[in-house]
Amino acid sequence: MKKATQQQTKEHNRNLALKTIMEHASISRAEIARKTSLTRTTVSDIVAELIAEGLVNEIGVGESLGGKSPILLSLVEDSRCLLSLDLAHNQFTGATVNLRGKIRERLSRPVKVRQVDETLALVYQILDQLLASACQPVVGIGVGTPGLVNTREGVVVNAVNLDWQNLPLRDLLQERYHLPVYVLNDSQAAAMGEYAYGAGHDPDSNLVVINARHGIGAGIVIHGRLFHGDGGYAGEIGHIVVVPEGGLLCRCGNHGCLETVASVQALIRRTQVLDNLPAVHTDTLEAIERAFAGGDALIQQVVLEAGRYLGLAIASLVGTLNIQKIVLTGEMTCFGQPWLKAVQETMRQSSLTRLAQATQLELGKLGGNGVILGASALLANDYSLLFSHRS
Numbered sequence: 001m002k003k004a005t006q007q008q009t010k011e012h013n014r015n016l017a018l019k020t021i022m023e024h025a026s027i028s029r030a031e032i033a034r035k036t037s038l039t040r041t042t043v044s045d046i047v048a049e050l051i052a053e054g055l056v057n058e059i060g061v062g063e064s065l066g067g068k069s070p071i072l073l074s075l076v077e078d079s080r081c082l083l084s085l086d087l088a089h090n091q092f093t094g095a096t097v098n099l100r101g102k103i104r105e106r107l108s109r110p111v112k113v114r115q116v117d118e119t120l121a122l123v124y125q126i127l128d129q130l131l132a133s134a135c136q137p138v139v140g141i142g143v144g145t146p147g148l149v150n151t152r153e154g155v156v157v158n159a160v161n162l163d164w165q166n167l168p169l170r171d172l173l174q175e176r177y178h179l180p181v182y183v184l185n186d187s188q189a190a191a192m193g194e195y196a197y198g199a200g201h202d203p204d205s206n207l208v209v210i211n212a213r214h215g216i217g218a219g220i221v222i223h224g225r226l227f228h229g230d231g232g233y234a235g236e237i238g239h240i241v242v243v244p245e246g247g248l249l250c251r252c253g254n255h256g257c258l259e260t261v262a263s264v265q266a267l268i269r270r271t272q273v274l275d276n277l278p279a280v281h282t283d284t285l286e287a288i289e290r291a292f293a294g295g296d297a298l299i300q301q302v303v304l305e306a307g308r309y310l311g312l313a314i315a316s317l318v319g320t321l322n323i324q325k326i327v328l329t330g331e332m333t334c335f336g337q338p339w340l341k342a343v344q345e346t347m348r349q350s351s352l353t354r355l356a357q358a359t360q361l362e363l364g365k366l367g368g369n370g371v372i373l374g375a376s377a378l379l380a381n382d383y384s385l386l387f388s389h390r391s
């Protein structure tokens with residue numbers, strides 16, 4: 001193993017101290033030294049650097065534990081900002097996010113035309129507008145996109161909805177904006193969002209997030225890190241076949257995939273062919289949601305059936321991973337507790353009792369912002385980015 005250079009050790013210590021400060025609302029130098037096992041002198045030097053960088057400031061005096069009252073330090077949460085994109089099926093959303101995951105600005109644009117040039121132009125338009133009004137300095141751009149993504153290369157390999165094939169999105173954005181860019185699958189981004197800012201987590205915990213929207217995917221976090229799998233496509237559960245015979249044609253070319261029975265598009269397709277429906281137009285999710293909330297029995301039946309198919313797929317994840325915390329996100333969660341219950345019951349019926357009993361299944365805490373916050377969390381966790389731009 002190569003010995004860490006002095007520079008690497010210095011950066012490691014600096015990142016460790018910064019991480020500790022980020023994890024606390026306020027903290028003293030002595031407390032940082034205690035938590036990181038760095039010497040007090042080292043901590044003092046690092047804090048001086050962080051203050052000079054504008055990342056940290058002194059916010060007052062804490063309670064004395066006998067000796068002199070300690071000076072408290074805190075992260076300057078708006079000292080850097082991150083741009084984040086959620087490229088959903090029918091609308092693109094962009095946001096400016098600060099270092100604590102607070103959204104400072106947010107804008108959405110409908111996706112009307114699905115040609116590569118047009119959808120890319122829409123991405124540029126959103127980023128241009130955010131950059132024009134963003135706090136400074138902007139340290140990076142994070143993108144959550146549907147489809148298969150090669151995260152290492154920043155290439156969208158295949159996003160059927162957007163008609164993107166082998167699109168080098170990271171390079172295109174880097175060339176245009178001269179900023180570091182992360183591109184990841186929207187389900188992976190949602191998982192990072194829930195992990196970093198959703199339900200309370202300890203840094204070493206595991207989490208599975210099932211993102212059920214136009215498509216369906218899972219994001220798997222193991223020991224606090226996204227699990228990508230060997231090919232980078234871990235969590236692509238949307239195309240597992242759950243209707244082995246006579247299933248509907250899926251956009252992937254196969255029949256009976258989970259997406260054909262449990263996603264938003266499946267729901268819309270399903271409700272449109274129901275011929276004994278009352279005079280409701282169910283061509284949008286909002287319309288279905290209204291009918292569902294209004295007690296339409298047929299719509300409720302269709303929605304709960306979608307939930308049961310999802311529960312079936314989740315059961316196989318429970319059996320494979322035995323990760324005990326599973327969070328559901330995406331537009332399908334608009335059907336709330338009744339849908340969650342349908343998912344849960346089927347998951348339990350289709351799993352080993354012991355495993356299912358220990359598995360906690362819940363709705364995400366971030367509303368529609370999970371993908372945005374996850375993409376920005378990845379940037380905020382790459383501490384080297386925070387130092388490359390001096391204000």
Ligand SMILES: [Zn+2]
Nearest residue numbers: 239250252257
């Ligand atoms: Zn499929």
